[in-house]
Amino acid sequence: MKHSDDYSNNKFKRSAISVEEAQKRVLEHTASGTTEFVPLSEAHGRFLAVPLHAPHPFPHFRRSGMDGYAVVSADTKNCGEDETVWLRVVDEIPCGHVSDCMIASGLAARIMTGAQVPEGADAVVMLEATRLREDSGDVFVGLRKKVGPGNNVTPIGFELREGELLLEQGRQLGAGEISALATFGIHKVPVVRKPRIAIISTGSELLSVDEPLQPGRIRNSNSFMLAVQIREAGGEPCILDAVQDDVGTARRTVLDALSEFDYVVTSGGVSVGDYDIMGDLVRQEGVDLLFNKVTMRPGSVTTAAVINGGLLFALSGNPGACFVGCELFIRPVIRTMLGARQPFLPQWEVVLGADYHRVNNFTRFVRAKAEIRDGRIYAVPAAVDESSVMISIKDSDCLIVIPPGTGQLRKGDKIDIIKLEGGGWS
Template identity: 50%
Template sequence: MRPLVDNNRLDRFNRKALQAEEARKLILDRVKPLPSESVTLADAWGRKLGEVLVAPHPFPPFRRSGMDGYAVRAEDLTQATSASPVMLTVLESIASGEKPVFSIAKGQAARIMTGGMVPEGADAVVMLEMTVSSEAGNGQPLVRIGKSVPAGLNVAEIGCEIQEGERLLPLGQTIGPGEAALLASCGHSRVAVARRPRVAILSTGSELLEVEEQLKPAKIRNSNASMLAAMVRECGGEPLLLGKVPDDADEAQALLRRELQRCDITITSGGVSVGDYDIMVDVLADPDIELLFNKVAIRPGSPTTAAVLHDKLIVALSGNPGACFVGFHLFVAPALKAMQKEQRPALSSFQAFLGADYPKVNAYRRYIRARTDLREGSVWVIPTGDDKSSLMTTIVNADCLIEIPPLKEGLEKGRLVTAWKW
């Protein structure tokens, strides 16, 4: 029989449990924002803005027509009705992208296209479908309009979208379609984005097979590494899959030190609990490693541990898939986002109705994998299944975590609860 570790060993059992917020703060306090790199706008999708940009000019930069139609002076049409339409002289046809040649004076109009520059003097654009074009005897184009229009109709004033010098986007904002459009119109064909955090992923567990291996008795394939890699990519990071932590603590520490050179943060799964073979506990006992915390008052994932070695964060997550998933969202995702300068890196919370009875009594705050369901104006959060931390299938389709506070009795379906989304 193998020798047993003393299961009363103080350093494993008498850990001081922090609240999740405290633990997260300890991590965020040690995050260093990554340097920015310049990428083309086409490559900036999904990246986080690494510089403060201000508008180099107002937008639109000229009075822009919002319609195909006729640029007019609204006051010329005050008396216009369908029975008694007003006839205006058409001076020119202004294509989009062309500077008008003429100013519009009393009784005059200009044909104009959507996006075209509204000529001086005109203060409204009448849509084409509300007009009838004709010609005077001398060939002079005319337009007949049978309706009055308010001044300003279909005219976007200079700077009505963006004023010169206005900050375009918050630092750390993820660049999606709207952001890309905004950056393009301000001439940012290249943009500084935060470098992607390089995230070393290590696994522990003698039961783990590689994904491509045949199943063997008592073994399972390593699923956490693939899950974590996907989560890292969701957060804009670059996963480095480094395989398994060596069983020997010295070797594992050597590996950690070596890989620290090429990564910004290290995450591990498993080996942080009170079991006999929980290698990460020994690995993190390295005297050069500064322990931030080794217990959090949450379920699942209470043995989640964080440390710093040579100024770089190491977050040791639980090995149970559910605990690993929750720990990543609560502690690693905020760190990755903060590295990329996101201004509010922690998960954001909302209030929702609990979609199923939750009978369990909790000593610790519990985070349940759930999906959001919007019904008739109400937000419900439905647990994706049994919330046992070992279950992996409940992660599929989860889009939030229900927070169940420490309670002496269970919660009934329909109760308002706090949930956290990513």
């Protein structure tokens, strides 16, 4: 691989590449997922593995658009304020009932919204425009308003004709899609299998979340944060035991995980210290290093490699950098494997809601909160956005993208943001 010598690091022989180039390299090693069938009740949020076409027209019968009377429209040609046309009512048709009556000239049938329009009728007169009388045991409906052919009748195939595309491949299934599948009786849904992703935190300083605090040690929060991010992206996370600062142990753990899972994500051990074991591991024989430095802040030491054909992501142990690295690299890999039409988070131009003074020669991704003011979206940078700071992650719903070399930004400047999963605007 050819890299610029800029921003290199002697210990790990790092050469920085852009975020876009790093994303390109990992996506080149991302294969499409396999297909599995799941019950419709379990298909929400999944990605469709194949295009689906309508197995029948919808609606598959002529449907009344309202409560009223099914009639032959030609019978109403003389209707008006001064002339009432009377038709004999020969049937009453609730939803789910199919009439045996043929509606000929001079006849009508009471019909409910959504019911099948009887043969012979070509229009429905709304109930509010009619009146009734009884004569010699027969019921007659009076009409004073002309209707045309097809009025208040939904034709066969109005929404979708048989064989038309119902849902395209790669469509994520939400409420509307689930409703469409149920309408067409697709109760076993072909979806892309969720990638199974192992999460391994490294560092002898880590405690499990149920352990009491100890001097100099911290609880392992990154694994649980990554599990949520992976699940939101569409993957199936599995948190493995944390690994101590030993390269041999880390290598065995990673290799075992790669044999069982689609991808492995680690946090910690990728900096330049004496105990940064992942930085050493990815330089060992049999490892195809994709990159080990990216021109981004936080998370410039984010690393990716291919081992035995499997993708390994080594993220920073700093919570802020770990969070950003997962959104920028792991999320699009998951989405690409799932066949999503858009694997990347949406990027919008908005207004900066407060001054921002930090300048860097790398692209900076600043945690921020978006809000709507007077119909415009503003992004307010987090008060504390250090890579090692965890607490501001929970209050952020977007990342402000600050290109390298950008000078100090002022409130009101136009900026780009990346909208995070589930981010709301208030």
